[in-house]
Amino acid sequence: MAATLRDFVQWSKKPAKDVDTATTPNVNLLRGLAARATTPLLPDDYLKLLNPLWSARELRGEIVEVRGETEDSATVTIKPGWGFSAQYRPGQFVGIGLRVDGRWHWRSYSLTSVPHRDDKNITITVKATPEGFLSTHLVHGVKPGxxxxxxxxxxxxxxxxxxxxxxxxxxAGSGITPLMAMLRSLKLRGESPNVVHIHSAPSTDAVIFHDELRELEKEQPGYRLHLQLTETNGHLDFNELDSVVPDWKDRPTWACGPAAMLDTAEKVWQDAGLQDALQTERFTIARTDKGGEGGTALFSISDKSVEIDGATSLLEAGEKVGIQMPFGCRMGICQTCVLPLESGHVRDLRSGDEHGAGDRINTCVSTASGDCTIKI
Structure with missing residues (x-):
């Protein structure tokens, strides 16, 4: 009897086994039963008629507000749909997929909201950049609904x-976003640790959350903000850190911003023997000049192929031809994007290391080194 029940549960969950919900254990059982009940038609064909946020095979959300923060940044409020867990930690990021002109575009953004029992909406705060198609669309083009x-x-x-x-x-810049979630969480939890916050921006007008940060400084006696306005005072000089934060060596540190700033910080902390006290968050990967030679990437299950120039990741290439590729951080850290390489060779964009058939590869930081076949 136990084996029969177990087999039934596994059979029920199977159609939705790949949906990453990180929520209650029975939600994929319900998703799977919805899929079984509507076979051979897709359950989403029925569910979306009732509610566009209901899906048996993916997590969805609805944009409910876009509020400008600075001239080139905005906070996007999203109402998550069925199965999205609100049990995230301040500082974590969420993956967003948006369809623009018939093509899906994917990116990960730090959450600037904190979990609430009565408000399950989430927010991301996005800075538009010239090279960021999706960020620009989220700031200036996306509509509520x-x-x-x-x-x-x-x-x-x-x-x-x-x-x-x-x-x-x-x-620095949009690197403030995960730290804002942390500051808001501390306030919500009623904690008042001694916080020194160094933030760099070109000018006061360019400081995302400027008014809220100044208000925090008034309300929270333990919070001190040091604004480094680069147009007038230049970039932060880590050699003068002692004058800004005399006890910086005694403080666990979280840093987020441009790669050059983080590289300098990591060296300073390492030279002081304090590398374990520093946590950094990078929004872009540091790619080497050892890219692959390019080639044709075949996605075997989807039966689609694309030419890659050796500087484009397999993740980006798959998305360009409409494949719903798994992804997370897009920096080769979280392992969400790992897929098996069936044949050929790929090269890691960070280190230049080559991988061959049978290896499991990070598609977000790997490019074709000749023709290759990926199982998806």
Whole structure:
């Protein structure tokens, strides 16, 4: 009897086994039964008639508000649909998929919201950049009511609960976004650790959350903000860190911003023997000049192929031909994008290392090194 029940549960869950919900254990049982009940038609054909946020095979959300923060940034509020877990940690990121002109575009953004029992909406705060197609669309083009795809929150750049008694935050530009979630979480939890926050931006007008940060400084006696306005005062000089934060060596540190700033911070902390006290979050990967030679990538299950120039990742290439590729951080860290390489060779964009048939590869940081076949 036990084996029969177990077999039934496995049979029921199977159609939805790949949906990453990170939520209650029975939700995929319900998804799977919905899929079984509507075979051979897709359950989404029925579910979307009732509610566009209901899906048996993916997580969805609805954009309910886009609020400008600065001239080139905005906070996007999203109402998650069926199966999205609100049990994320301040500092983590969420994957967003948006269909623009018939093509899906994917990106991960730090959550700037914190979990609430009565408000399950989430927010991301996005800065538009010239090279960022999706970020520009989210800031200037997306409309309330737009349905997006979501990936469950992930990431190790997160604030512990309870927080340490002394903290140093270092951020620049949009790197403030995960730290804002941490600051809001501390306030919500009623914690008042001693926080020194160094933030760099070109000018006051370019500081995302400027008014909220200044209000925090008034309300929270333990919070001190040091604004480094680069147009007038230049970039932060880590050699002068002692004058800004005399006890920085005694503070667990979270830093997020441009790669050059983080590279410098990591060297300073390492030279001081404090590398374990520094956590960093990078929004872009550092790619080497050892890219692959390019080639044709075949996605065997989808039966689609695409030419890759050797500088484009397999993840990006798959998305360009309409394949719903798994992804998370897009930096080769979280392992969400790992897929088996059936044949050929690929090269890691970070290190230049080559991988062959039978290897499991990070598609977000791998490119074709000749013709290759990926199982998806």
């Amino acid at each position: 737009t349905i997006v795809r979501l990936a469950a929150p992930k990431g190790d750049f997160a604030l512990p609960d309870p927080a340490p008694p002394k903290i140093l935050f270092i951020s």
